[in-house]
Amino acid sequence: MGAVNSIVDIVNGVTRLAMALIPLAIVLGVLLGANIPIFGGVIEEIVRIVKIFAGESLIGLVALAIVIWLFRISTGK
Numbered sequence: 001m002g003a004v005n006s007i008v009d010i011v012n013g014v015t016r017l018a019m020a021l022i023p024l025a026i027v028l029g030v031l032l033g034a035n036i037p038i039f040g041g042v043i044e045e046i047v048r049i050v051k052i053f054a055g056e057s058l059i060g061l062v063a064l065a066i067v068i069w070l071f072r073i074s075t076g077k
Contacts, residue, residue: 030043
């Protein structure tokens with residue numbers, strides 16, 4: 001069981017790191033434009049994801065609520 005807990009801890013750490021980098025990527029994208037080598041296109045991808053959720057009306061809103069709920073669980077809030 002210790003190996004499974006170690007894997008879960010690693011996945012949680014990587015997820016938290018990625019969640020911390022997303023706001024940084026948004027700020028860099030706004031300040032420097034979309035030509036950033038690592039974070040380029042983050043804003044466009046977020047807009048695309050929001051359009052996908054919005055295009056599905058009620059089902060999209062439910063899916064968006066589930067995604068937000070999952071992010072809140074992963075951050076412990």
